[in-house]
Amino acid sequence: MKSAFLLSLSAAALAASGALADEIRVLNWQGYGTDLDWSLKAFEEATGNTVVHEYFNSEQEMLTKLRTNPGAYDVVLVNAIYNPQATEEGLLAPVDTSALENYAGIPAEFAQSDLVTEGGEVYGVPWTWGVTSFAVNTQVFDPAPGTLEVLWDPAHAGRVSIRDDAVEAMQIGALATGQGINDIQDLDAVQAKLEALMPQVRTFWGSENDWNQFMAAGEFDVATYWSGSAARSAAMGLPVEFVVPKEGAIGWLDSLAIPATSEHKEAAAQFIDWMIDPEFYVKWDAEGAPASANAEAAAALDETAFNRRVLGDPEVAARVQFQTPVDDGTRQKYLEIWQALKAAQ
Amino acid sequence: MADLVTPAERRRLYTLLSPAYLWLMVAVFLPLSAMLFFSFLTDMPQDAPDWGVTLGNYAEFLSNPTYGTLMAKSLKLAVTVTLFCILIGYPCALVLAKSIKGRAREALFLMVILPFWSNSLVRIFSWAIVLRGNGVLERAINWVLPFDVRLNLMFTTDAVVIGLVHSYLPYVILTSYLALQAVDDDLIDAARSMGASKLTILRRILLPLSLPGLLAGAVLVFVPVVGSFMEPRILGGRMGTYYGTVIEDQFVAVYNWPLGAALSFILLAVVIVILAAASPVLKRAQT
Numbered sequence: 076m077k078s079a080f081l082l083s084l085s086a087a088a089l090a091a092s093g094a095l096a097d098e099i100r101v102l103n104w105q106g107y108g109t110d111l112d113w114s115l116k117a118f119e120e121a122t123g124n125t126v127v128h129e130y131f132n133s134e135q136e137m138l139t140k141l142r143t144n145p146g147a148y149d150v151v152l153v154n155a156i157y158n159p160q161a162t163e164e165g166l167l168a169p170v171d172t173s174a175l176e177n178y179a180g181i182p183a184e185f186a187q188s189d190l191v192t193e194g195g196e197v198y199g200v201p202w203t204w205g206v207t208s209f210a211v212n213t214q215v216f217d218p219a220p221g222t223l224e225v226l227w228d229p230a231h232a233g234r235v236s237i238r239d240d241a242v243e244a245m246q247i248g249a250l251a252t253g254q255g256i257n258d259i260q261d262l263d264a265v266q267a268k269l270e271a272l273m274p275q276v277r278t279f280w281g282s283e284n285d286w287n288q289f290m291a292a293g294e295f296d297v298a299t300y301w302s303g304s305a306a307r308s309a310a311m312g313l314p315v316e317f318v319v320p321k322e323g324a325i326g327w328l329d330s331l332a333i334p335a336t337s338e339h340k341e342a343a344a345q346f347i348d349w350m351i352d353p354e355f356y357v358k359w360d361a362e363g364a365p366a367s368a369n370a371e372a373a374a375a376l377d378e379t380a381f382n383r384r385v386l387g388d389p390e391v392a393a394r395v396q397f398q399t400p401v402d403d404g405t406r407q408k409y410l411e412i413w414q415a416l417k418a419a420q
Numbered sequence: 421m422a423d424l425v426t427p428a429e430r431r432r433l434y435t436l437l438s439p440a441y442l443w444l445m446v447a448v449f450l451p452l453s454a455m456l457f458f459s460f461l462t463d464m465p466q467d468a469p470d471w472g473v474t475l476g477n478y479a480e481f482l483s484n485p486t487y488g489t490l491m492a493k494s495l496k497l498a499v500t501v502t503l504f505c506i507l508i509g510y511p512c513a514l515v516l517a518k519s520i521k522g523r524a525r526e527a528l529f530l531m532v533i534l535p536f537w538s539n540s541l542v543r544i545f546s547w548a549i550v551l552r553g554n555g556v557l558e559r560a561i562n563w564v565l566p567f568d569v570r571l572n573l574m575f576t577t578d579a580v581v582i583g584l585v586h587s588y589l590p591y592v593i594l595t596s597y598l599a600l601q602a603v604d605d606d607l608i609d610a611a612r613s614m615g616a617s618k619l620t621i622l623r624r625i626l627l628p629l630s631l632p633g634l635l636a637g638a639v640l641v642f643v644p645v646v647g648s649f650m651e652p653r654i655l656g657g658r659m660g661t662y663y664g665t666v667i668e669d670q671f672v673a674v675y676n677w678p679l680g681a682a683l684s685f686i687l688l689a690v691v692i693v694i695l696a697a698a699s700p701v702l703k704r705a706q707t
Contacts, residue, residue, distance in 0.1 A: 133675070139466060143466060273658060276657075276658040277575055277658070278575045278660075294553070411486070414666060415485075418489050418490045420658050
């Protein structure tokens with residue numbers, strides 16, 4: 076009798092733990108924070124949930140995967156400019172933020188941004204943010220320049236690089252001509268500015284790896300770059316300093332979202348909470364991370380850390396213009412201008 | 421000739437031909453027809469439920485001057501590379517076929533074929549190491565010469581031509597070599613005995629008789645170089661935008677497969693037109 080009771084008790088316990096221990100599937104860029112081994116191990120110990128990853132190579136691929144594989148993913152990384160589209164298509168589920176202990180640390184300008192909320196519901200939890208601007212070789216520049224005009228400086232002709240990306244190039248051109256990046260009024264001015272930049276350019280870069288190799292080989296004096304990548308390059312020992320110039324910089328925000336078809340929404344929320352935890356972020360930052368959208372996490376960093384020293388500076392943050400969605404027509408227009416500029420070389 | 425084939429022979433013919441044609445059907449014809457279909461769509465069906473059929477992708481080529489400019493640029497590149505391949509490859513084939521015999525020929529042949537055995541990406545990156553500033557080439561030259569030489573070849577059109585010539589040279593050498601080897605040595609001896617100079621022998625006997633091989637090699641170089649994208653992208657830097665790189669962009673960066681497919685078929689059409697225009701010359705060479 077007693078043993079039967081114990082048996083049923085242990086069976087119940089087993090069933091309970093079985094219900095709690097989910098396998099959640101995360102869709103993200105490879106090597107972008109969610110798939111760090113030490114963090115996943117600690118997450119599994121803390122919650123019992125295991126995490127499996129799948130990767131995408133572009134935002135378009137991410138959207139296609141969400142559309143064509145319902146139920147396959149529980150957490151997905153969505154760049155905030157794609158949140159409205161994904162929400163509108165019904166791909167994302169609203170997130171119950173009351174279940175997220177660390178959500179309170181996210182400042183209102185991120186948490187209540189139109190990009191990640193819709194009708195009072197939260198469809199994306201702001202996770203990381205960063206800046207697209209430029210970085211310089213510190214062996215050439217001392218101190219680092221404070222203006223974007225350095226890309227056009229004849230002294231560095233043939234030692235400049237920008238990324239081969241139409242939208243990014245046009246937005247850099249907009250900053251250099253004193254325009255808003257999300258609403259470029261004078262396209263001709265931007266085109267003329269970029270045309271003047273072309274003879275300065277050594278080559279275009281495509282990926283972070285490209286950038287590091289060219290910089291290590293001494294091909295570049297100054298090149299456009301991403302803040303998080305610059306932190307990683309510097310951590311690797313490259314003589315690199317990231318600059319947020321007086322003309323401003325392009326800001327982006329990445330959010331973690333739960334697909335509408337997810338079958339493990341509770342465990343997914345636990346994982347998102349884990350990802351915005353200051354304790355996790357401080358460890359991640361040591362390996363080279365973008366800025367955390369959680370103010371408490373940023374405050375927990377060492378004072379010398381780039382993400383606190385530079386991006387944590389309110390004066391710098393004020394210069395950052397955050398990207399809003401680019402519609403297909405505008406994207407096409409930018410692409411035509413950019414391709415014409417490249418073809419004319 | 422078809423009438424002469426007996427049923428038994430015909431059966432044998434089918435058995436021998438069907439594997440190749442089945443393979444071509446599955447691996448070339450089907451994907452290519454899918455691409456042709458895509459080139460007439462407004463959107464890819466899996467991305468937009470409201471996709472439709474359009475000629476707009478082809479009209480885009482005409483309405484946007486960028487594509488025409490790039491097509492001309494790519495054709496010019498292909499002509500340059502083909503000329504260099506002939507200038508370097510034909511003399512090499514001549515020497516291999518007519519002057520060198522035995523072991524030495526085998527060894528030289530191996531050196532010609534060797535680039536074929538390595539991955540093309542590896543080849544291009546090795547060129548990048550050689551050509552870049554303070555790279556292997558510059559250091560070697562500065563080591564030999566007393567004064568300082570700055571070549572600065574990397575990320576120029578020259579670098580793209582060098583990389584492409586290296587990749588495609590073996591085609592010209594191999595086809596010319598086969599044609600030259602078929603030329604009867606007795607013809608050359610006869611010409612020489614009648615007092616023909618070396619140049620006359622080359623001009624009147626060797627060149628006309630080996631022209632089919634040389635032209636076949638030239639076509640084999642010209643066609644892929646017009647659509648090349650990897651070498652321009654890696655070696656060309658900011659000069660490296662060509663028709664092929666724009667097609668690649670449509671597929672991997674912008675996700676406009678319909679436009680990419682349409683641009684590819686326009687390229688195919690242009691190449692076919694050029695080859696058709698050249699076909700009288702090609703035919704004359706054959707007879």
